[in-house]
Amino acid sequence: MRLTTFLNYGGNCEAALRFYEQQLGGKITMLMRRADQPDQPVKWPGWENTVQYATMDLGGTELMASDVPPDHFQPMRSVYLTLTADSAAEAERLWAVLSDGGQILMRLQETFFATRFGQVRDKFGTSWMIMALEPR
Numbered sequence: 001m002r003l004t005t006f007l008n009y010g011g012n013c014e015a016a017l018r019f020y021e022q023q024l025g026g027k028i029t030m031l032m033r034r035a036d037q038p039d040q041p042v043k044w045p046g047w048e049n050t051v052q053y054a055t056m057d058l059g060g061t062e063l064m065a066s067d068v069p070p071d072h073f074q075p076m077r078s079v080y081l082t083l084t085a086d087s088a089a090e091a092e093r094l095w096a097v098l099s100d101g102g103q104i105l106m107r108l109q110e111t112f113f114a115t116r117f118g119q120v121r122d123k124f125g126t127s128w129m130i131m132a133l134e135p136r
Contacts, residue, residue, distance in 0.1 A: 005081065007065040009124060010073030013051035016124035017065060023097040024083070026058035044069065059083065075125035082129040091116035091132035098122045098130065 009016055020026040035048040044050075050067035057063075063081075085091040095108045095116075101123035108118030108130060116132040 004062050004064055007063060007076075007126060008068045008073060009051070009065065010070040011047075011050055011067050012124055013054060013065050013067040016122075016126065017051075017054055017056055019124070020056065020058060024058060024094070026056045026063075028054060028056050029062075030055045073125070075121055076127040080119060080127045080129040082131065085116070085130065085132045088115040088132045091118075091130050094128075094130050095120065098128050 007013075007016075014031065017026070017028050017031070021028055031054040032052045033049050034044070034052045037052050047067070047069075052066060054065045055062055056065065083094055085094055092108065095118055099108075099120045099122075103121040105119035105121060105127070106117075108116050111117045114131045114133050116130065118130050119127065120130070121127045
């Protein structure tokens with residue numbers, strides 16, 4: 001068995017994945033647009049170039065993602081993707097790129113368990129925890 005995270009976006013899935021690829025070192029391994037799907041059961045006019053299904057390798061984990069109609073999309077709530085950085089400096093870099101245009105939920109700071117820890121919802125609606133753990 002394995003657990004995989006599936007993310008939904010409201011029409012900006014490809015932009016989000018390209019951003020994560022560029023800024024977080026992820027790698028898009030597959031991207032299929034709705035127009036590519038044979039015998040598409042649901043036709044959404046104007047949505048032909050949105051993402052039907054995509055996969056990305058990020059930090060050794062596979063993410064799956066797609067676009068859903070904006071009236072069905074909601075930013076993530078009570079669920080976070082967690083990035084554990086190798087250093088406080090890397091945590092601050094990750095924080096800077098993910099918080100730009102996003103919503104800070106808990107500012108990046110030193111805690112009793114980490115040299116840096118914070119929570120942010122990025123400009124695409126994905127919630128992240130960023131941390132750099134104390135050396136053991």
